[in-house]
Amino acid sequence: MWQSYINAFKNYLKLERSLAENSVEAYLHDISKLREFLELSGSPVSPMLVTEDLIFSFLAYLTDLGLSAHSQARILSGLKAFYKFLLLENEIQIDPTQLIDGPKLSRKLPDTLSFPEIEAILNVIDLSTPGGTRDRAMIEMLYSSGLRVSELLDLRLTSCYFEVGFIRITGKGNKMRLVPIGKDAIKYTTIYIDHVRSQLEIQKGDEDTVFLNLRGSSLSRVSVFKTIKKLAIEAGIQKEISPHTFRHSFATHLIEGGADLRAVQQMLGHESITTTEIYTHLDRDYLKQIITDFHPRS
16 A cells, blocks of 8 residues: 555656655655554554554654654655645545644754865865866865755766856756856866866766766765865864865855855755855854954943
């Protein structure tokens, strides 16, 4: 009974919502957890017979397992998507998740790098090697345009409009956006394309991919993570950083410099402005410090 609805939901996520494979698998994993709970508890296993009380019991079970509020909220989000789909398909009349709110979440502020820290990382890269030339271009691109690592790895030559200072990005949900690119990112990416990439024996299917490994095929996310961690250690950076840290730094530095929140939202590809607002934390810290330092009644 469950499997036929799960398969239909999977097709809906892929075809109608155009979600990436990882996102689809995450949704299916959430549903599988509910299914396991119902089987373990001896409750009705049909998705049609799931009630609001059963969902509450499931969330209590997750709490007993020690799952964090963030993990519980993510799983509940997956269940809400599943039951919303069943409602759209007229398979159910009442959505058992409709009135259930997720656990209260404390917003975790993203780690950022200061501009001197970013320069320190760039300065330890050995530009005399093919790998170093590529790594410099990748980090310039991450910081210049605020890309997700998946967007960096999916970047195409035919999506680079360096002559006008833009790149075309395919983000989450297959949504396209044009993002400005800085002159340093253009400079080092052009050097990489002209002097390193052009010398590679490019594998079939990767002819249009910008960033490749030295064997001429697509880079993996893991290799980018490892490269950045290695460079951070060499630069003496103590923070725990990842490719996403450059995206956070891009957004924070723009907002600190006075950039409009809506413009930053558009460049990052955020669907909601509240997601972008998390990057205003440093501005708030600065304003609070001004009050502390200068207000007579602080």
